[in-house]
Amino acid sequence: MRLVLLGPPGAGKGTQAFKLSQILAIPQLSTGDMLRTAVAAETAIGRQAAEIMERGDLVPDPLVLEMIAERVAQPDAEKGFILDGFPRTVAQAESLDEILDGHNLSCVLELKVDERQLLDRILGRAAQARANGEAVRADDNEKALSARLRAYADQTRPLTQYYEARGLLRTVDASLPVDRVTAELVEAIQ
Ligand code: AP5
Numbered sequence: 001m002r003l004v005l006l007g008p009p010g011a012g013k014g015t016q017a018f019k020l021s022q023i024l025a026i027p028q029l030s031t032g033d034m035l036r037t038a039v040a041a042e043t044a045i046g047r048q049a050a051e052i053m054e055r056g057d058l059v060p061d062p063l064v065l066e067m068i069a070e071r072v073a074q075p076d077a078e079k080g081f082i083l084d085g086f087p088r089t090v091a092q093a094e095s096l097d098e099i100l101d102g103h104n105l106s107c108v109l110e111l112k113v114d115e116r117q118l119l120d121r122i123l124g125r126a127a128q129a130r131a132n133g134e135a136v137r138a139d140d141n142e143k144a145l146s147a148r149l150r151a152y153a154d155q156t157r158p159l160t161q162y163y164e165a166r167g168l169l170r171t172v173d174a175s176l177p178v179d180r181v182t183a184e185l186v187e188a189i190q
Pocket of ligand 1: 007008009010011012013014015016031032033035052053054056057058059060061064084085086087088092121122124125139148174175176177178181
């Protein structure tokens with residue numbers, strides 16, 4: 001099964017991709033996690049991405065495409081995968097079609113949550129990290145979050161039409177508690 005999780009920052013893509021990967025026994029491929037690892041390791045991609053991510057903007061397509069093409073070619077992704085945070089632009093979606101080379105996506109799961117709740121979740125995660133003495137994500141603050149929301153509205157939301165036109169889009173109410181959302185997603189992929 002080849003799934004895409006689509007949704008704004010804080011919608012629960014990472015949370016749900018992790019749960020679905022356990023249920024379906026296929027890997028979660030998160031471009032955000034891959035990029036944060038690259039930033040921490042100060043690789044060439046990480047050095048180019050760090051400032052852009054901190055501002056809340058999207059990293060240029062070629063950097064992300066190089067990472068994802070390599071990752072989906074690995075043996076553990078042969079049986080399927082859950083893409084978390086990719087694609088994020090129509091150009092990325094078109095490139096994904098080429099990378100998959102005829103192995104079509106099974107479906108695209110859109111997580112819907114209103115903006116007030118997104119803000120509460122992201123600022124809540126930052127507050128929790130601070131309270132635990134852990135590092136706060138560099139883009140978990142109001143300024144970067146408004147850029148992330150803008151990037152979603154301008155560059156990523158058009159993907160819903162892209163995938164709806166291909167009959168692949170399923171939309172789920174992701175404002176529900178975590179386990180309820182998981183149950184809705186499992187039902188949506190049947
Ligand atoms: P990325 O890491 O993908 O971050 P994001 O899209 O901003 O999303 P988040 O990780 O903040 O939220 P999420 O939807 O995964 O929710 P989560 O489960 O974490 O991208 C970061 C940056 O990397 C981008 O801004 C960009 O710069 C770059 N990037 C990444 N991919 C790229 C691409 N393809 N192209 C270009 N650039 C790219 O949950 C959030 C919080 O809410 C958690 O605390 C969680 O516990 C809580 N929560 C989750 N679900 C629920 C629920 N149902 N009820 C209550 N709380 C919940």
